[in-house]
Amino acid sequence: MSSKAESYIYKKVISIGTVCELTGLSERQIRYYEKRKLIFPERSERGNRKYSFSDVEALMEIANKIEEGMQTSELRKELNMKQSTSYEHAVKETMIRGQLNAYFNKRQ
Amino acid sequence: MSSKAESYIYKKVISIGTVCELTGLSERQIRYYEKRKLIFPERSERGNRKYSFSDVEALMEIANKIEEGMQTSELRKELNMKQSTSYEHAVKETMIRGQLNAYFNKRQ
DNA sequence: CGTGTAAGGAATTCTGACACG
C-alpha cells in the first residue's frame, strides 16, 4: 500500500536551489551544464527547472570531471557514446526478438 | 559509480508547490495535515518546507482517508499505533540482542 | 571556456487572520 516500485530516481521534482545544496554547485554552473546538453531538467508550468536524483548524481560526476580539467564538449562526447552504445544494444535486442517472433510465428 | 542505494524515498527535497502537483492537494491542506502532526517536512535554511517521496505517499493515503470521512485525530491515532508497534519491535530486538551478547561474552 | 554578478520582473512560499459551518 505504501511501496510502489516507481523509480523516484528519475522523477523530476527538485528545484534548482535544492540541487545547489545537494551538489555544492552554483545555479550558474547548473544552468551552464544544461546549455552544454549534459543534463536535461524538465520545466514546471511556470517555467521553473525540475531535476531528478539521477540528475543530481550526474551533476556530481560532471563537477568531478570538470575539476579534473575535462571540458564540457568532451563530457558531451562521452554521453553520446554511452547513449549510442545502449542504442546499439536496444537494436540488437530488437533484432533477436524479431527472429524469435518469426520463429514462433512459423510454428503457430 | 552512478548507483548508490541511498533511499531517495526519505530525502526531503520537494517543495510544497511540487507536492501539490503530485498529490492534487492544496497548500492549505498540506500545511494543515502538518499542523495535525500527520506529516513532518523539513525546512530549508530560509524556512521553506521540504518533503520526501515518502511524505507524498503518506499525503495521498491521508487524502483518501479524509475523503472517506475519517478525521485527522483518528489518523493521528493510527500513526501513534504504528509507531508504538515498531517501537515495541525495536525493544524486543534489543533485548534479544542483549541476551545473545551476554551469552557470547560469557564464552569469550 | 567556465563562471561570477547586478538587473528587473514574475512566481513561490510563509504566516496569521477572517470566514463558513
Place this chain on the structure above:
DNA sequence: CGTGTAAGGAATTCTGACACG
C-alpha cells in the same frame, strides 16, 4: 473540523548581458 481566500513581505527563479580570460 477542514479548507478557501486576500494580505503583505521575503526569498526563488528566470533571462540576457557585461566581465574576465
